[in-house]
Amino acid sequence: MTKRIRSKIARGSAELSILALLAEQPLYGFEISKRIEEKTGGALHFTLASLYPMLYDLEKRGWIAGRWEANHAGRDRRYYCLTPAGKKELAPLRREWSFFFQALDRLAGVTNA
Amino acid sequence: MPDWSAFVRERLQSLNLAPKEVEEVVTELAGHFEDIYEEQISRGLSESEAERAALNEVVRWRRLARNIQRVKQEGTMNARTKHLWLPGLVSLAAAMGLLMILIAISLQPRFLGRSPLQMVILPWLVLLPFCGAAGAYLSRRGGAALWARLVAGLFPTIVLFVMGAILIVTRLVVVSRPQWWYGSLAVVLGIVLPSAALLLGAAPFLKTAKPKVAA
Numbered sequence: 590m591t592k593r594i595r596s597k598i599a600r601g602s603a604e605l606s607i608l609a610l611l612a613e614q615p616l617y618g619f620e621i622s623k624r625i626e627e628k629t630g631g632a633l634h635f636t637l638a639s640l641y642p643m644l645y646d647l648e649k650r651g652w653i654a655g656r657w658e659a660n661h662a663g664r665d666r667r668y669y670c671l672t673p674a675g676k677k678e679l680a681p682l683r684r685e686w687s688f689f690f691q692a693l694d695r696l697a698g699v700t701n702a
Numbered sequence: 703m704p705d706w707s708a709f710v711r712e713r714l715q716s717l718n719l720a721p722k723e724v725e726e727v728v729t730e731l732a733g734h735f736e737d738i739y740e741e742q743i744s745r746g747l748s749e750s751e752a753e754r755a756a757l758n759e760v761v762r763w764r765r766l767a768r769n770i771q772r773v774k775q776e777g778t779m780n781a782r783t784k785h786l787w788l789p790g791l792v793s794l795a796a797a798m799g800l801l802m803i804l805i806a807i808s809l810q811p812r813f814l815g816r817s818p819l820q821m822v823i824l825p826w827l828v829l830l831p832f833c834g835a836a837g838a839y840l841s842r843r844g845g846a847a848l849w850a851r852l853v854a855g856l857f858p859t860i861v862l863f864v865m866g867a868i869l870i871v872t873r874l875v876v877v878s879r880p881q882w883w884y885g886s887l888a889v890v891l892g893i894v895l896p897s898a899a900l901l902l903g904a905a906p907f908l909k910t911a912k913p914k915v916a917a
Contacts (some may be wrong), residue, residue, distance in 0.1 A: 637759035
């Protein structure tokens, strides 16, 4: 599925996508948007305009924390990592989305579409 | 390569945040533009095409500035409550609660005749470090800076000082014996010693805790 999903579901899943990625390793904004695009085969795409307000919001809620570090090219980038509060939030979020997709599948048979 | 910092700064002029915070946002977004631009160049696009691709990331700058402003400003308000007001109020409530309990105990018939210094002031000074510790601890737990932890710990005496000053300046309270001795004693017993006691309790929490990062 390469077609970009531009819907409320995609926007709603942004939190889960970011938290799940940061659970693997700390990343900076550009890397986050690249990884999301790569891992979803281009189905999800975060522009700069949509990504940063989301990151700042997650940071404000204490789920992620940012710190300045040099990247592989030696340039200062703000790396975000998952905080213990974010880690705690990720598990129920995953369950909620899993439950949602199962329900949708039962209703509309989306898996076999 | 375009000067992305100048480009972002110019377009985020409406961002009304602390200068340091604006600079952080500008640096971060400029870095993102820089990465997109370089990625496009490495894919073989011309400089103008790469620049265009980067510019496509933001169509409505005002909207972006508004969204960042909203998120950051809400954060500031919440942070101030978490870092200062709430810990300060806990410290104040604990200090005043203890003072009232001690006064109530000292008024019981079996303690009549004992001096207020012995029954109220000294026990209060002994207990005040716990109030200062509570304020500074809560403030540090919320991730506050040193000054906020200090203010949260000393909040009871700051309030006492301000209230006392207001009452005296507005002449709602008239000092009956305006000699330096009585004034100094009041300041020492009401402000200096309680402040020292609060500071004693707050001191261990004035060191910055190491940030926790999930494994």
